[in-house]
Amino acid sequence: MDPVSQATKLLVPNDTDPANSRLKMRKVMEEKQFTFDNSFWSHDKADEHYAHQEDVYNSLGEEFLDHNFEGYHTCIFAYGQTGSGKSYTMMGNQEQPGLIPRTCQDLFQRIEAVDEPNITYNVRVSYFEVYNEHVRDLLVPRQDPPHYLKIRESPTEGPYIKDLTDAPVKSISEIMRYMKMGDLSRTTASTKMNDTSSRSHSVFTIMLKQIHHDMDTDETTERTARIRLVDLAGSERAKATEATGTRLREGSNINKSLTTLGRVIAALADPKSSRNGASKRNKDVVPYRDSILTWLLKDSLGGNSKTAMIACIAPADYDETLSTLRYADQAKRIRTRAKVNQDHVSAAEREAEIANMAEQIRMLEHQLSMTETRKKDVGAEKLAEERVEEYQNQVGKLQRLMEERSMVADGKIKTLQTENEALRLHLKLALDTLKNPIPEVPSVRRSISGEDIPLFSTDRGLDKENMEFVDEGQEGHAEHVYEDEDEGDDDHHEKATEMQDHMQDLLKDLGMFRRKIVDDKSRFLSPLMERINR
Structure with missing residues (x-):
C-alpha cells in the first residue's frame, strides 16, 4: 500500500506463500493495482505507515460526523472475507476503540461543547442484526425461540422495521451502554477460519435531530441526520470453513446477502443509471428486495446518503x-443523491401538526371501535391489526413530537430566564444610579503662571481663590454641565421604566409559556397514555 498515492497493489503469491495453496489451477496470475480515497496499512506494527484505529477515524469517521451536523444522512459499512478485521475496525477493543465507539463519543463531546440555550439536540439509537434472512433486535434480551421482527415499507420513509427499539439517549455513558449491550447480543460462532466469526450482519443506527429556535420570529429550524454503522458478516467458502449443519446454513444465507449486495452495487455503478431517461428503468432492475440486508439499506446504498465502504483484506487468500x-x-463508482434534511417550522405550523396528528388518532380510535363490533366479518381481524399498528405508529410519532416540543420549550424558557436575569441586574444598577447619583466633575481648567489648575481641588475640596478666575463663559459652561445632568436623570428614569415594563412582559410570557406546555401535555399525551395502558 502506498500512503502517498493511496494505491493498493496485490502481488502474485510465491511458492512458499500460504495464499498460493488454492491457486494451483490458475492459468494466469498477475499483479493487480487499485486506487482508493484512502489505503491503510495495518499488517506490521513496526512499519512507519502503520495505521491505528485513531488514524482511520480521523480520516473517515470525523468527516462523516461533520456531515451529520450539517444535516446529511451517512452510512459506513465494513466488507471483507471472514477474519479480515471488519468487527475490529467497527468496534475495536478496550485499548483501541473502533469507528462505532469513537463516533458515539465524539458526537456527545460536540453536543456538550455547544452552550446555546436556543439549540437542542435529540439523539436516539437502534441496533439490529440480520441473521439467516431474519431481523432481530439487539437491544432486547434474547428469547428462545428467537423473536424476529417484521419489515414494512412506507411511501414516505421507505423500508422500516416494525417494533424495533428506538431508545432516546442523553449522554455518552447511555449510548455506550446500548452499544455494548447490542454487541454482546450478536450471533457469533467458531469456524475453521475464525474463532469468533460473526454469523450475522449488524446495523447500529444513530438518529440525530438538531432543533434551533429563533426567539425573535418564534420559528424552529430542524435538521435530521441518520448515522448507519454496518458490520457485515464475512464472505466465506464452505470448503474453507468446513462448515456443516447450522454453520453451513448460516454461511449460505450470509453469502446470499453479500451476493445480492454485489449485484446491487453493480447495478448502481452501471454508467447507464446516470443517464437521463434511464433512471426509472434502472431503478426497477436494482435487486434491493432480493435480500433483507439490501432492502433495509436501500436508501444508504443508492439514495439520500453519503456512504463509504471500508474494504478489509487479509494476506491469507489471494482470490478472496x-x-x-x-x-x-x-x-x-456509485453516486448517491445526498441532501440536507432540514425543515423550517413556524409556531402556527407546529400547533397545526400536533392538532392534525391528534385528529388522526381520534379517527383511528373510532375506526378501531367500529372494527371491534364486526370482528366476525371476513378480513375484519386483519384490518383491525393493521389499524392498531397504524394507531400505535401515530401515537409514537405524537409522543416524539411532544418530547421535541418540550425540549424546544425548555430551551426557550432557559433563554427567557437568562434574559430576565440580565434585565434584573441592569434595572438594579439603573435604580441604584438614580438613588445615589455621582456628580460629574467639570474638566474646565485655567492656566495660571503656565500651570493647569482644576476648578475643583483634589485635596482641599472647593478652592475659592481659583473661582475668581472663572469668567462668564466658564460659568455658562458649568451651568450647561449641570443642566445635562438633569436631562440625564430624566433619561435614566425613562430607561428604567422601559426596562421594568419589558421585564414584566417577559415574566408574563414566561408564565404563559410554561402553562401552555403543561396544558398541551395534559391535553394530548395524558389521555393517550391512559388508553395505551388500558
Missing part, C-alpha cells in the same frame, strides 16, 4: 482479497 478489492473498486 482480489474479490474484495474488485468489490470496493466497483462501489466507489
Whole structure:
C-alpha cells in the first residue's frame, strides 16, 4: 500500500506463500493495482505507515460526523472475507476503540461543547442484526425461540422495521451502554477460519435531530441526520470453513446477502443509471428486495446518503482479497443523491401538526371501535391489526413530537430566564444610579503662571481663590454641565421604566409559556397514555 498515492497493489503469491495453496489451477496470475480515497496499512506494527484505529477515524469517521451536523444522512459499512478485521475496525477493543465507539463519543463531546440555550439536540439509537434472512433486535434480551421482527415499507420513509427499539439517549455513558449491550447480543460462532466469526450482519443506527429556535420570529429550524454503522458478516467458502449443519446454513444465507449486495452495487455503478431517461428503468432492475440486508439499506446504498465502504483484506487468500478489492473498486463508482434534511417550522405550523396528528388518532380510535363490533366479518381481524399498528405508529410519532416540543420549550424558557436575569441586574444598577447619583466633575481648567489648575481641588475640596478666575463663559459652561445632568436623570428614569415594563412582559410570557406546555401535555399525551395502558 502506498500512503502517498493511496494505491493498493496485490502481488502474485510465491511458492512458499500460504495464499498460493488454492491457486494451483490458475492459468494466469498477475499483479493487480487499485486506487482508493484512502489505503491503510495495518499488517506490521513496526512499519512507519502503520495505521491505528485513531488514524482511520480521523480520516473517515470525523468527516462523516461533520456531515451529520450539517444535516446529511451517512452510512459506513465494513466488507471483507471472514477474519479480515471488519468487527475490529467497527468496534475495536478496550485499548483501541473502533469507528462505532469513537463516533458515539465524539458526537456527545460536540453536543456538550455547544452552550446555546436556543439549540437542542435529540439523539436516539437502534441496533439490529440480520441473521439467516431474519431481523432481530439487539437491544432486547434474547428469547428462545428467537423473536424476529417484521419489515414494512412506507411511501414516505421507505423500508422500516416494525417494533424495533428506538431508545432516546442523553449522554455518552447511555449510548455506550446500548452499544455494548447490542454487541454482546450478536450471533457469533467458531469456524475453521475464525474463532469468533460473526454469523450475522449488524446495523447500529444513530438518529440525530438538531432543533434551533429563533426567539425573535418564534420559528424552529430542524435538521435530521441518520448515522448507519454496518458490520457485515464475512464472505466465506464452505470448503474453507468446513462448515456443516447450522454453520453451513448460516454461511449460505450470509453469502446470499453479500451476493445480492454485489449485484446491487453493480447495478448502481452501471454508467447507464446516470443517464437521463434511464433512471426509472434502472431503478426497477436494482435487486434491493432480493435480500433483507439490501432492502433495509436501500436508501444508504443508492439514495439520500453519503456512504463509504471500508474494504478489509487479509494476506491469507489471494482470490478472496482480489474479490474484495474488485468489490470496493466497483462501489466507489456509485453516486448517491445526498441532501440536507432540514425543515423550517413556524409556531402556527407546529400547533397545526400536533392538532392534525391528534385528529388522526381520534379517527383511528373510532375506526378501531367500529372494527371491534364486526370482528366476525371476513378480513375484519386483519384490518383491525393493521389499524392498531397504524394507531400505535401515530401515537409514537405524537409522543416524539411532544418530547421535541418540550425540549424546544425548555430551551426557550432557559433563554427567557437568562434574559430576565440580565434585565434584573441592569434595572438594579439603573435604580441604584438614580438613588445615589455621582456628580460629574467639570474638566474646565485655567492656566495660571503656565500651570493647569482644576476648578475643583483634589485635596482641599472647593478652592475659592481659583473661582475668581472663572469668567462668564466658564460659568455658562458649568451651568450647561449641570443642566445635562438633569436631562440625564430624566433619561435614566425613562430607561428604567422601559426596562421594568419589558421585564414584566417577559415574566408574563414566561408564565404563559410554561402553562401552555403543561396544558398541551395534559391535553394530548395524558389521555393517550391512559388508553395505551388500558
